[in-house]
Amino acid sequence: MNPKGQITIFVALGIAIITLVVIGYYFVSSSQMSAAETEAEIASKLPADVAEVRKEVSECIQYTLEDAIVQAGMFGGYTEPRQNALFTGTDFVNYAMENKKKTLPLIEEVQNNIESYIETYAYDCVDTENDKFKITLPAPKAKVDISSKKVYAEVEFRIALKAGDSTFTFSEPFAAESSVRLLELYNAADKIADKTAESPENINVDYLLTLGEEVDVIPFDEKNVIYRIPDKSVILRSELGNMNFAMVFATKA
Numbered sequence: 001m002n003p004k005g006q007i008t009i010f011v012a013l014g015i016a017i018i019t020l021v022v023i024g025y026y027f028v029s030s031s032q033m034s035a036a037e038t039e040a041e042i043a044s045k046l047p048a049d050v051a052e053v054r055k056e057v058s059e060c061i062q063y064t065l066e067d068a069i070v071q072a073g074m075f076g077g078y079t080e081p082r083q084n085a086l087f088t089g090t091d092f093v094n095y096a097m098e099n100k101k102k103t104l105p106l107i108e109e110v111q112n113n114i115e116s117y118i119e120t121y122a123y124d125c126v127d128t129e130n131d132k133f134k135i136t137l138p139a140p141k142a143k144v145d146i147s148s149k150k151v152y153a154e155v156e157f158r159i160a161l162k163a164g165d166s167t168f169t170f171s172e173p174f175a176a177e178s179s180v181r182l183l184e185l186y187n188a189a190d191k192i193a194d195k196t197a198e199s200p201e202n203i204n205v206d207y208l209l210t211l212g213e214e215v216d217v218i219p220f221d222e223k224n225v226i227y228r229i230p231d232k233s234v235i236l237r238s239e240l241g242n243m244n245f246a247m248v249f250a251t252k253a
Contacts, residue, residue, distance in 0.1 A: 118153060188229050
């Protein structure tokens with residue numbers, strides 16, 4: 001099941017949404033510029049035509065990171081539907097808790113899923129038909145760190161550019177980051193999964209209010225409830241368009 005091109009359930013479902021507004025909007029953290037500054041410094045030391053290639057790949061990897069984050073949110077920490085995902089008629093939602101068993105991935109697994117997504121699509125960031133260079137593509141290797149205020153990625157992608165008898169290889173890893181509050185929203189999802197495992201048939205509004213997050217609660221049927229926890233602080237780019245990040249997951253009694 002390919003997540004690319006799928007529309008989000010919250011556009012298609014004709015279900016009443018109970019919105020618990022706990023906090024307002026956030027401003028984008030200025031620390032998001034650090035990866036861009038790192039890339040600018042690296043590019044400034046390169047020949048102009050090499051720097052141009054570096055810039056194109058860097059911008060694409062930034063986009064790929066944002067796309068990976070969006071997918072990880074839509075699928076509850078994974079980047080695609082799982083085999084047992086809840087099908088809503090138009091989309092799939094992964095379970096964070098099913099039959100009193102927590103199935104939300106560990107945060108380390110979420111990092112691994114984003115890394116794998118970047119490594120899969122990083123190849124699309126390189127124009128191998130470049131008329132200035134013959135380009136050799138090695139396997140990219142991504143390292144993602146999810147902290148309390150941002151998601152940071154370094155992608156080792158030792159692309160080799162050959163022109164005549166000269167070859168240049170990108171030895172410096174590509175840097176990308178977003179100030180999305182993925183970890184904080186993941187922690188809220190983790191608490192909801194634990195709480196609903198205790199009493200899966202009860203949507204405890206008072207408890208949700210203690211999380212300090214806006215939570216959309218969508219009763220899907222008598223056994224399944226869908227949750228959506230948005231981060232309105234940043235807009236991310238993805239195959240689905242520009243959008244806010246949101247942790248989306250289901251629980252099943």
